[in-house]
Amino acid sequence: MLVVGGGSVGLLAAALLTHHGVPVVLVERRSGPSVHPRATGIGPRTVEILRELGLDTAADAEAVDLRSSAGKAVARTVVEMGAGDVVTVPMPTPSADELDTMPFRLRGVCSQDRLDAVVAAYLARRGADLRWSTRLVGIAQDADRVDVELAGPDGRYSLRCARVVAADGTHSAVRTALGVGTSGPGELGKSMLNILFRADLRPHLRGMSFATCTITTPEAPGLLATVDGETNWVFHVACDVEGNERQEDFTHERCTAVVRAAVGDPNLAVEVRSVLPWRPRSCMADRFAVGRVFLVGDAAHTVSPLGAFGLNTGVADAHNLAWKLGAVHKGEAGAGLLDTYAQEREPVAVATLDQAMRRLPDPDLHWGRGPEADAARTAAGVWAAPVVHLGQRYDSAAVVDPQPELPSTVDLAVTLDGSPGSRLPHAWVDGVSTLDLVASRWTLLVGGAGDRWLTAAADVGLPAHRVHAPWLSDDGSMLVRPDAIVAMRVTALVPDPARLLTDVLDQVLARPTPVPVPVSST
Incomplete structure (x- = not known):
């Protein structure tokens, strides 16, 4: 079995296939797991899947403990947190009934790069064939096999495999090669930059902690998210923070200045580790399966970020598909079982994309708590987040x-x-x-x-x-x-x-x- 894409969904697809006794080759164009935390919202269904693999404790150890945190904060700058203009919003606290619906919860947020490291270590222990710095350059299939052409560190070569799982992202090369189109709103809002940086913010936090903080200073409005709660952070900022800037204007020096403005400390020691451009999108592949090739994660659907449904929906894709591929591989099921992957996951993706889009005009539809928020959600057709994650x-x-x-x-x-x-x-x-x-x-x-x-x-x-x-x-x-x-x-x-x-x-x-x-x- 070939898995194309070494992000979180691809790594977990490979881990789940390995778990079900399917030999796997994973190829990824990057030189290793990403150091850039694209997401931090690991949902309850993903936690259950990690538990199935025996990785829940390892993921929890990598999570930032937010059990006594303010959760979501709003402030002009980090330095000014705790002043009169700061608003703190508790993280959504599950009800007793919701807690009774799952056996385990992470103690806080686990950034995607840390999750990837946990899963990559699992695959290494299981002897999986991970081929980094390798990209797919061609794909063809017949009734019996899939032929792929790969370009790796030692040149081009061909690989013949039973089936392919494409987890290669929003701009999937596999999806494009298969001629599968996409539909949906497409790009949403402004182009953004995700600045991964290292800086010791503990003196400015003065014992406070949060998962995310919306920074409102006109000099650098954006969203600051924790990676480890101490010295590693990401800052999401619009490319046109000054009204006329482009992505290429954001050199490391410019990113350093933006981070200092957001923190409120012009002399802050900042190490910019990585800058990742991105833009919110909402779209879905016209087909999730073509013959012996299956699309999962962002290759199948790209979900707008509010609600943290994107990564978790992709992991659920891989979970749904892996046991079915395992059953067919071991001769326990007929190939018709694989048809149920698209039958089951396409409607879930449609519903999830819809729920993410309904939240987009007003974040309080996601974060709000109490009778008024419940009434607003009902009027907008918004489901409770736990139902989106676990109830479909x-x-x-x-x-x-x-x-x-x-x-x-x-x-x-x-x-x-x-x-x-x-x-x-x-x-x-x-x-x-x-x-x-x-x-x-x-x-x-x-x-x-x-x-x-x-x-x-x-x-x-x-x-x-x-x-x-x-x-x-x-x-x-x-x-x-x-x-x-x-x-x-x-x-x-x-x-x-x-x-x-x-x-x-x-x-x-x-x-x-x-x-x-x-x-x-x-």
């Missing part, structure tokens, strides 16, 4: 009797009700989360009176666990996919449970002779 549902051939309609776009606990196509609800079973019980395998959960289901699971070769929860009837069962998505829910015992489980797996996995399965689910 799949409707495809890989789900039996899917229930795609969301019962709530406000309350995640209501949305995660165990319906087929939704993410399995989290519950503790003898101190272990139901999500951890799945452990990347097909798993059967049974109710309190589910002895016959347990016997049937053993006959079929499925791991099974008894769960007492309101979303699982006492004599019912729930078949869960390796990606923790509910594939089937049965509310009562059936005459031949082993046969039912076999037929369902044949159907969902697109095995050669799938059998239509009548199942009553709620």
Whole structure:
């Protein structure tokens, strides 16, 4: 399997494929993982995926502890934080019900470069074939294989592989070579610069901390975001900060002056490490799959930044695809299973892009808390952020009797009700989360009176666990996919449970002779 692109989504795609027993070659045009933190908002679904790989603790160790932080601040300059013109906005605090929907949360923000380092180390431990300074220059496919031409440090060469996962960004070379167009609003707002710099701001912070601070000084208005909360930062600033500047005007010397103005210290020692131009965009590929090639992350969809949905949607793409590629690679599923990748992820991308765009005119639609903010969101058709991250549902051939309609776009606990196509609800079973019980395998959960289901699971070769929860009837069962998505829910015992489980797996996995399965689910 070839993965093109070594950003966060590409690295995690390679890690997940490796996790599912698929040999991987990853190619990336840069010389190594990016040192530039393009994003810091690792969402709860991404955290669950890291947990599945055993990387949640490592990511948490790299996160900046913001549990007692002001979260989001607004100030004229950093030096003036704490004066009368400073507004602090607490980070969105999950309700008790929301906390009950997940087994683990990061203690704060983990910048993308730190996440990449964690995943790259995992791949190195697993012996993955990572080819840096290598770019794709050609691609062709037939019914059996994909032929790619690569240019690396030692020249050009060809590689023949079973399938390709394209995670090569907004301007995807793979997508372009395949002739796949994009649709959507496209570029949004002004061209921006992301200035990565090193400076000790601790004397000016005076013990305060934040995830982001909106700087309002006319000399350098922008957004300051923490990387480590002490000496490493990024500053997002519009290219025309003085009204007529271009990207090329922002030399390291000019960037140093901008950072000093934003901090409010003209003598601040600043080391500009990297300057990354970017522009908010919102667009989606016309197709997520072409034959044996699959688009994930920004190659498939570029999400405007408010809400931090972009990276996390891309990681969820890779998570959805990896177990399916693994099942086909190992002969456990028919190739038709791969058709469900686009069936499932395209509608999620459409909904996510829509939710990001609805927030764009007014950031309070995302950050606001309280009855007035809830009313404003309802009027604007804005879902609660946890529902965008965790509550979306799949409707495809890989789900039996899917229930795609969301019962709530406000309350995640209501949305995660165990319906087929939704993410399995989290519950503790003898101190272990139901999500951890799945452990990347097909798993059967049974109710309190589910002895016959347990016997049937053993006959079929499925791991099974008894769960007492309101979303699982006492004599019912729930078949869960390796990606923790509910594939089937049965509310009562059936005459031949082993046969039912076999037929369902044949159907969902697109095995050669799938059998239509009548199942009553709620």
